[in-house]
Structure formats: structure tokens, C-alpha cells
Amino acid sequence: MTNFKAYLNHISLDCVIFGFHENQLKVLLLQMKYTKKWALPGGFVKKEESFEEAAERVLKERTGMDNIFLQQFHVFSDPKRSEMNPAVKDLEKSGSGEGLDWFSQRFISTGFYALVDFHKVDPAPDFFSDKCEWKALEEIDNLMMDHRQILDKALETLRLHLTYQPIGYNLLPKKFTMPELQKLYETILGKSLDRRNFQRKILSYKILNKLDERKKGGAYKAPYLYEFNLENYNKALKEGFSGSW
Amino acid sequence: MTNFKAYLNHISLDCVIFGFHENQLKVLLLQMKYTKKWALPGGFVKKEESFEEAAERVLKERTGMDNIFLQQFHVFSDPKRSEMNPAVKDLEKSGSGEGLDWFSQRFISTGFYALVDFHKVDPAPDFFSDKCEWKALEEIDNLMMDHRQILDKALETLRLHLTYQPIGYNLLPKKFTMPELQKLYETILGKSLDRRNFQRKILSYKILNKLDERKKGGAYKAPYLYEFNLENYNKALKEGFSGSW
Numbered sequence: 493m494t495n496f497k498a499y500l501n502h503i504s505l506d507c508v509i510f511g512f513h514e515n516q517l518k519v520l521l522l523q524m525k526y527t528k529k530w531a532l533p534g535g536f537v538k539k540e541e542s543f544e545e546a547a548e549r550v551l552k553e554r555t556g557m558d559n560i561f562l563q564q565f566h567v568f569s570d571p572k573r574s575e576m577n578p579a580v581k582d583l584e585k586s587g588s589g590e591g592l593d594w595f596s597q598r599f600i601s602t603g604f605y606a607l608v609d610f611h612k613v614d615p616a617p618d619f620f621s622d623k624c625e626w627k628a629l630e631e632i633d634n635l636m637m638d639h640r641q642i643l644d645k646a647l648e649t650l651r652l653h654l655t656y657q658p659i660g661y662n663l664l665p666k667k668f669t670m671p672e673l674q675k676l677y678e679t680i681l682g683k684s685l686d687r688r689n690f691q692r693k694i695l696s697y698k699i700l701n702k703l704d705e706r707k708k709g710g711a712y713k714a715p716y717l718y719e720f721n722l723e724n725y726n727k728a729l730k731e732g733f734s735g736s737w
Numbered sequence: 738m739t740n741f742k743a744y745l746n747h748i749s750l751d752c753v754i755f756g757f758h759e760n761q762l763k764v765l766l767l768q769m770k771y772t773k774k775w776a777l778p779g780g781f782v783k784k785e786e787s788f789e790e791a792a793e794r795v796l797k798e799r800t801g802m803d804n805i806f807l808q809q810f811h812v813f814s815d816p817k818r819s820e821m822n823p824a825v826k827d828l829e830k831s832g833s834g835e836g837l838d839w840f841s842q843r844f845i846s847t848g849f850y851a852l853v854d855f856h857k858v859d860p861a862p863d864f865f866s867d868k869c870e871w872k873a874l875e876e877i878d879n880l881m882m883d884h885r886q887i888l889d890k891a892l893e894t895l896r897l898h899l900t901y902q903p904i905g906y907n908l909l910p911k912k913f914t915m916p917e918l919q920k921l922y923e924t925i926l927g928k929s930l931d932r933r934n935f936q937r938k939i940l941s942y943k944i945l946n947k948l949d950e951r952k953k954g955g956a957y958k959a960p961y962l963y964e965f966n967l968e969n970y971n972k973a974l975k976e977g978f979s980g981s982w
Contacts, residue, residue: 502745503845543814543845567809567847569788600748600788602812655977656901681982693982732900737926737938 496594499536504599505547506534506568506639508646509555511610512663516628517679518610519643520554521635522621526585527578529636530627532643533618534601547604554624556614561607561662565649566642569600573638582620605646607662629679650680656732658699658725669707669715670694697733699725741839744781749844750792751779751813751884753891754800756855757908761873762924763855764888765799766880767866771830772823774881775872777888778863779846792849799869801859806852806907810894811887814845818883827865850891852907874924895925901977903944903970914952914960915939942978944970 509520521530535550537543544562551560579595615624629647634640653659660668660676674690694700701721706714754765766775780795782788789807796805824840860869874892879885898904905913905921919935939945946966951959 500747500843500845502748537814537845539843540816542816543812564812567788567812569782571785571787598745598784600745600782652901652977654982656897677982685982690982732897737899737922737930737935 496591498538500539501597502599503537504534504601505537505543505550506532506601506603506642507547507550507554508532508603508605508643509551509608509613510605510646510650510663511608511613511626512676512679513610513626515675515679516630517676518626518628519632520613520615521625521627521632522554522617523623523625524578524582524620524636525622526582527636529578530632530634530639531578531621531636532639533624543602551606553618554616555608555612556616557608557612562604563606564602565605566603566645567600568603568638568642568645570638571598573601574598576637578636579620601642603642603646605650607659609662609665647680654680658697658720658728658733661720661722661725667703667705667717667719669717671715673718697724697728699728741836743783745784746842747844748782749779749846750782750788750795751777751846751848751887752792752795752799753777753848753850753888754796754853754858755850755891755895755908756853756858756871757921757924758855758871760920760924761875762921763871763873764877765858765860766870766872766877767799767862768868768870769823769827769865769881770867771827772881774823775877775879775884776823776866776881777884778869788847796851798863799861800853800857801861802853802857807849808851809847810850811848811890812845813848813883813887813890815883816843818846819843821882823881824865846887848887848891850895852904854907854910892925899925903942903965903973903978906965906967906970912948912950912962912964914962916960918963942969942973944973 511518511520520533522533523530533550533554535546537546547562551562552558574597577595580592583592583595617624635643654677660673663676664672670691673694674685674687677690678684699721700718703717703719705717707717756763756765765778767778768775778795778799780791782791792807796807797803819842822840825837828837828840862869877888880888899922905918908921909917915936918939919930919932922935923929944966945963948962948964950962952962
């Protein structure tokens with residue numbers, strides 16, 4: 493991007509893109525060309541765009557995907573958050589002064605989290621980065637600016653959502669086993685769960701259809717496959733799990 | 738406000754201030770001087786302020802109160818939302834051209850909801866309004882711009898929060914009866930609840946201390962008073978009700 497006049501001043505967005513792969517929760521990150529700092533994919537809002545349209549555009553550019561499950565979760569507005577923007581350093585080092593004024597201004601950033609099917613993502617770096625890679629949560633240390641705080645807040649939000657909303661539709665394959673679903677919950681919550689309690693509880697929410705089909709390969713007594721009951725799943729996503737009050 | 742240069746362009750906030758009075762959920766609204774439209778209290782972000790500081794400032798100005806319970810809930814960014822800003826009309830009618838450019842720009846607004854003790858609020862209109870009043874939810878019809886949508890989203894968020902978080906500390910007096918707490922829940926949810934189920938459920942969350950004291954006045958067998966167990970209340974506010982997973 494070089495046509496900064498197409499965008500609104502002061503307004504940015506950052507995306508925490510979660511994928512589930514090899515029983516690990518992973519986040520899509522960019523590595524900046526010059527400072528080598530890791531960052532969340534982000535962008536700005538065009539004068540004729542809504543925030544949601546801008547976030548969809550950024551996600552499409554970084555992942556190649558449309559129709560991603562996307563949720564606003566918090567606005568980050570510390571007046572000093574933009575002071576350490578390494579994009580400025582990157583621009584200085586690259587020799588081109590273009591964009592320095594733009595990136596030197598104060599940005600208030602809205603965080604979006606996205607849940608995606610790991611296998612469908614085709615990661616692509618942006619103008620400032622030369623790498624776009626998945627990192628497992630445990631591998632991630634410091635990130636540029638307040639991006640670590642943004643990631644932590646996304647994770648905290650996701651954990652809180654687990655207490656009243658379903659999860660998994662955008663993260664798991666269409667058919668999955670109970671142990672796979674449990675592993676997803678354990679990964680997000682960062683703790684192990686009792687197998688029988690988990691099963692009893694998740695079944696009580698009526699968001700799963702048990703299939704008359706077992707996982708192929710492996711043991712003689714392979715686990716049954718499940719799929720989400722999308723009608724109930726989407727209802728619970730909107731209203732919270734029923735029977736709450 | 739006239740010194741528009743002190744504020745960031747394009748960035749605004751709107752506050753949905755809830756109070757509980759005479760068994761009704763009420764919202765603090767402003768009536769615009771010239772167009773007579775009703776509006777949510779709102780404002781802008783100063784160059785050296787965070788969003789939270791700006792929202793606290795706006796709330797202080799409209800209610801006279803400090804330390805209000807305040808929560809961001811959504812960013813409203815429809816590119817056309819500012820086109821119908823009646824502040825522009827009000828300024829034209831008032832004869833002063835000052836501020837016309839400022840109010841004619843596109844604003845992306847972050848919604849905050851606040852929960853306050855009705856009796857502590859001293860409502861004060863702002864520059865554009867000549868009334869600042871509490872309105873019961875059922876009394877509220879159209880509001881200016883997308884403020885009705887902002888109010889509805891705040892209410893939807895509050896209802897969803899009830900499924901996993903406590904509520905009431907900022908809305909009820911320090912000591913309250915079980916029927917008063919139930920009425921608060923019923924008002925927010927917009928439906929009646931079974932008395933015994935409500936009591937069983939709310940007690941299971943361990944956020945209440947039953948006092949050895951009955952409500953004064955009234956019947957021979959007046960209901961017991963309760964207060965919130967703030968330690969558990971605040972923990973549940975942060976982590977969701979325990980035992981969820």
C-alpha cells in the first residue's frame with residue numbers, strides 16, 4: 493500500500509488469526525523485513541469501507557480466504573502505543589521516506605480474531621514483512637508494539653466465550669472425534685479436562701450430531717465421528733447456551 | 738467543546754448508560770436543541786487520551802460521577818452512519834458555522850455501556866442538547882443516527898453477559914432482596930423467571946452473602962437482605978462463572 497490518502501487517519505486494525513493443527517492452537521504472524529520483529533497481520537480502513545470490510549480485505553490478503561469467521565473483540569487505544577511502531581524504522585532503513593508521516597501518526601487499533609481451517613490458509617507476507625508463518629502459542633514470545641497484549645486479550649476473550657458459546661466449526665474438519673474436540677478445548681483453555689465430564693457437558697448442549705461412522709484407520713475400536721448441528725450451533729453462538737436463565 | 742484541534746479526527750464514542758429504577762431498566766438520553774431528536778451521550782478522543790479516559794470524561798460530564806463501571810462492547814463503522822448527523826443541522830440552525838467541518842466528517846464510533854446507581858446520577862445536557870433525562874427502555878423509540886442500533890447491541894451484549902457473568906453490583910443498592918435481584922434479571926432479559934430456579938441458580942454461583950437482616954418496613958415476614966461477595970463477584974466477572982469447563 494502506498495496510496496495512504498485512500499485510508500482514514502488514526503484508525504487501524506489487527507487480526508489474531510487462530511488455526512488448529514497437530515493438536516496445537518496456532519496464530520498466523522508476520523516477520524518484519526528489517527527489524528525482524530514478529531507482528532500480527534494488520535491494516536487500515538479505506539474511506540468507503542466499514543471495519544468489517546477492511547478486516548475481510550486484510551484477511552483475504554494474508555490467507556487467500558473469503559468468508560472467514562471474524563469477531564471484533566477490543567479497541568486498543570493507549571496514546572503511546574504507536575510511538576514504537578517499527579514500520580517507521582523499517583521505512584527509514586529501506587531508504588524510501590514514503591509513508592513515514594503516515595506511520596508516525598497515532599493509531600487506535602481494533603482487534604479482530606478469526607478462526608480458520610488451518611489447511612485452507614495460504615500465508616502471504618505484506619509490504620513490510622518477508623515471512624508469514626503459523627506459530628504455536630508456546631513458541632510466541634515478544635511481538636512488535638502492543639501486539640502481544642492484543643494476542644493475550646484475544647485468547648482471554650476466546651476462553652470467556654467458551655463458557656457460553658460453542659466453538660470448533662471453523663477450526664475442525666467437518667467430521668471429528670470426541671477426543672479431537674476435547675483437545676481443541678484443552679488447547680484453548682490451557683488445561684486438561686476430564687474425558688467423561690467433557691463428553692457429558694458438550695452433549696448436553698445439543699450442538700453435535702453423532703454419526704453412524706467411525707474414524708478410519710487405527711485401532712479395532714476406533715472412535716465415532718461427530719459433526720456440528722449447525723442450526724443449534726448458530727443459535728447458541730447468537731444467544732449463548734440455552735437454559736442459562 | 739469548540740477546540741476541535743484537541744481531538745483525533747474520525748474517532749468518536751457513544752455511551753449507553755443503564756440505571757435501574759422502580760423495577761425498570763432506564764437509559765440516560767439527551768434531546769438535541771434544534772432537531773429535538775434523542776441521542777446517546779457521546780464524545781471524542783483527545784490527542785493524549787485513551788478511549789477509556791475519554792469515555793470516563795464524557796460520563797463524568799453527563800452524570801457527575803467518577804469510577805463508573807464501563808465496558809467497550811462494539812465498534813460501529815458503517816461508512817454512511819455519519820451522513821445523517823443532526824449535529825450539523827443543529828449547528829446550521831444555531832447560526833454559527835463553527836464546527837461544521839468537524840461534524841461533517843466520517844466518525845467511527847466505539848460503544849461503551851455503563852452500569853450506574855440511578856440515585857447517584859446528576860444528569861447534565863451537553864453543548865447540543867437542552868435535556869438530559871432517564872428513559873425507560875419501553876419509552877424509547879427512534880434515536881438519532883444509528884444510536885438505536887447501538888442501544889440494541891448494548892442490550893444484546895448485556896443479555897449475553899448474563900449467561901456467564903454476574904451483574905447487579907453497580908445497579909442495585911448495597912443491600913438488596915432476592916426479589917429485587919430477580920427483577921433486575923427479568924428486566925434485562927425481558928422475560929419472567931421462575932422464583933425457585935432463579936434462587937437456586939444464583940446461589941450456586943457463590944456471589945451472594947446472605948445477611949442476618951430482613952428488609953425493613955412492610956410485611957411481618959419481610960424478605961432477607963443479601964449483599965454481593967465482591968471477591969467472588971470480581972473473579973466471576975473476569976473468568977466467567979467457575980465450573981464452566
